Amino acid sequence: MRISKLFGKTQREIPAEADTASHQLLLRAGMIHQVAAGVYSYLPLAWRVLKKIENIIRDEMDKAGGQELMMPVLQPLELWQETGRDLAFGKGLFTLSDRKERKLCLGPTHEEVITKLVSANVQSYRDLPLMLYQIQAKFRDEPRPRAGLIRAREFTMKDLYSFDTDEDGLDQSYNKMLQAYRNIYSRCGLPALLVDADSGAIGGKDSHEFMVIAESGEDEIIYCPGCQYAANADKAESIKSKIDSEETLPLEEVDTPGMATIEEVSGLLKVPQSHTLKAVFYIADGKLVFVVIRGDIEVNEVKLKNVLHCIELRMATEAEVIEAGIVAGSASPIGISGIKIIADDSITSGTNFVAGANKPDTHFRNVNYPRDFKADIMADIAKAHAGEECPRCSGKLSSTHGIEVGHIFKLGTFLSEKLGAFFIDQSGVSQPIIMGCYGIGLGRLLAAAFEQNHDDKGIIWPLPIAPYQIYLCPLYLENPQVAAAAESIYAELEAQGLEVLFDDRNESPGVKFNDADLLGIPVRVTISPRTLETNSVEIKKRSEKEFDLLPLEGVAKRLKELITSSL
RNA sequence: CGGGGUGUGGCGCAGUUGGUUAGCGCGCAGCGUUUGGGACGCUGAGGUCGGAGGUUCAAGUCCUCUCACCCCGACCA
Known part of the structure; x- marks a missing residue:
């Protein structure tokens, strides 16, 4: 071409x-x-x-x-x-x-x-x-x-x-x-x-x-x-950090005025986030669902969607949560009925969690599963993160x-x-x-x-999917020797069945080299008065910096071998 | 759908508080000189300024509506 x-x-x-x-x-x-x-x-x-x-x-x-x-x-x-x-x-x-x-x-x-x-x-x-x-x-x-x-x-x-x-x-x-x-x-x-x-x-x-x-x-x-x-x-998946279990204590109400988020509550009560339970609300195909997960873990919505077998899933708005009679900021599944409760299996280890008391500005201490509430679905719905333990070998995930x-x-x-x-x-x-x-x-x-394959100049095609295999790049085409050599090499390369992009434009070397790099054709063949002096052509791979000189004689055959062996 | 941004020759952009004939660079066409890593000179072509409506003596510029595209998020076998 x-x-x-x-x-x-x-x-x-x-x-x-x-x-x-x-x-x-x-x-x-x-x-x-x-x-x-x-x-x-x-x-x-x-x-x-x-x-x-x-x-x-x-x-x-x-x-x-x-x-x-x-x-x-x-x-x-x-x-x-x-x-x-x-x-x-x-x-x-x-x-x-x-x-x-x-x-x-x-x-x-x-x-x-x-x-x-x-x-x-x-x-x-x-x-x-x-x-x-x-x-x-x-x-x-x-x-x-x-x-x-x-x-x-x-x-x-x-x-x-x-x-x-x-x-x-x-x-x-x-x-x-x-x-x-x-x-x-x-x-x-x-x-x-x-x-x-x-x-x-x-x-x-x-x-x-x-x-x-x-x-x-x-x-x-x-x-x-x-x-x-x-x-x-x-x-x-990841291995959720284990929480030490202690002897379970009786439920205890505590005042948490103005505290709604896990950070605020755990800060105020001086318990780690992993010792709290987080309540998250979703609308699954139009119905409100109550999700419970350990305070330090996030919900993976894809997993949640799968366990719910629903088509549409989104976070519930605050208005929707309130309308369902839930005390936003102090919610927990304790004593809640009529709403589907989905729990992450992270809540099955550990004891005496802090969770909402379903009363404004109030939380419970010493919440224990399954003593204090039951989940309709218990499953892994947690988001895995880098840094956690690998579920297969306990190594660190990246x-x-x-x-x-x-x-x-x-x-x-x-x-x-x-x-x-x-x-x-x-x-x-x-x-x-x-x-x-x-x-x-x-x-x-x-x-x-x-x-995957580019530098600041352009693409670097892997040979098997490159649009052309060879970029034939004659310089100073107005020079009759160059033009003649280029035409004859072009014909020989095509006769070898090679796919050649022939830069037959009267452009300066810089333009041609830059286009060759941009288009990323794997092998560039340069012909110029300089190479013709030694009856040779210059061969440069797009992926490499150095170039070789090959004798003009039989160059098509040599290139055919080069391309075939790299394919 | 929520948030942010951009629309001006093929491409990248400028255009002041509204004020003549809308500019610049690249690219394109012609001529000449050049040219081993994006050359130079001269000449030239190419624009309903995204669209509609409005304000005004006057709109690329102000107002309203609208469309398109990009980015983040939501979403996505």
Whole structure:
């Protein structure tokens, strides 16, 4: 490809709208163009990268036993109402009406469509297992699209769905995908960390995410440097510090005038925060719930949402709390009825806590569970933090940020039961098909590659996903010897099947070198009167500072060997 | 949805208490001189100042409404 003909211009200045490295560089390199918030056009360079990523993914999916197919973007909303997931997605679903006022949506994912498809085509255990996938645009009306391609509203995703007859089969499919995903990231030159993830309200037992560590990542990862434990902060567990138990004492009221927060109460009564109980109020699908947790621990709302099996969860407003007859600031579950009480398991160790007395300006000392109150649900709903103990090896947990570049789920039978995807097993009994789903966002993977591989000059593409392999960079093209050598090397490189970006512009060396660095093509080949004096060309890798001189004679072959050996 | 911010040629920005024909840098086109890490000179093209309404003799500038985009949070398979 000749740069003079390439669609898309590089820019010297950083576009004001971008402040993430990948977003800035993608814009400066002329690879993407914004159409609306979270909606982008991909210019030829980005499109080439995307196709390379796509081919790597397709190859790995096929090797793992996947069959590619294509489902529609346009889906009847009715299908989503059947599973109730229209509510789970809520406003995230792009909906529209056709001319007959039938409601449709743009697919944010395809579990519903594929489950119907499979149910129509699978009757017997003999038809299973199955792995089906597609690579297609997805639409999600994100509350806040951000950082260019990292969180977009329209994005390309590979989504594979597995269908098995039993849990063992699901485990096998899941492990095949896990390995295929590892292969994909390694082939794309991206180190991705496997972390435990939350599977959401309808998810099944296991779920993992693949994370590329990056400052700009949206997700917090809690991990243990000592063992292999790593989890999304939404899911992460930690060992809660143990509180010494003493002999339980009788309840005792104390005056705490004007004291409402845990800090104030623990300060006034001179007890550590870990010896207090905190009351937090949420509205879960419209109903007030009472959450009790140890004073020094925070509530993890994702965990809470999961134990409540609710669709919408938010903090209750003070007015809502008061309206429910609760004394805000001095609340505890003692003597409270008619409200669902959820307790974190942190309250089961330790004794003689300080908690609200459900009277203004009053708290109790010596509150003990379960002597003084009962919880409707007792579970781990605590937020894990760096510095706490690892649940696996008791080492100290650390935290970092990551970009989620893949997510795999064991779905189980929720959708197949709802949508009637059953098979007849060997003994003639009808059973729901056991499902898994596995997604990778291609554009996000591309953006993660930028975040992971760049310097102040631009991107440094890993060779397998670089838009071109070689940047052919002749200097002083008006010099007939240079022009002739450049043209002939260009032809030879192309004849070797190499992907060459030929900078055939009459620009100064500085402009050409800077563009070469910005675009990040792995190998730069410079020809100039200076190199021609010694019948050579200069070879420089984008990732390295030094350069080599290679003889002009046979340079295409040498480069072919170099590229092939690095791929 | 709450908070903050920005909208002026393709990009980055300036534009004073309202006052002629809206500027600057980059980029773009032409010519010439140059050029191993973003050269220089000359000439030139390109703008309904996000949109609507209003105040005024006069609005990029003031007022009202509105739209879009960005950031933080909430939210998010």
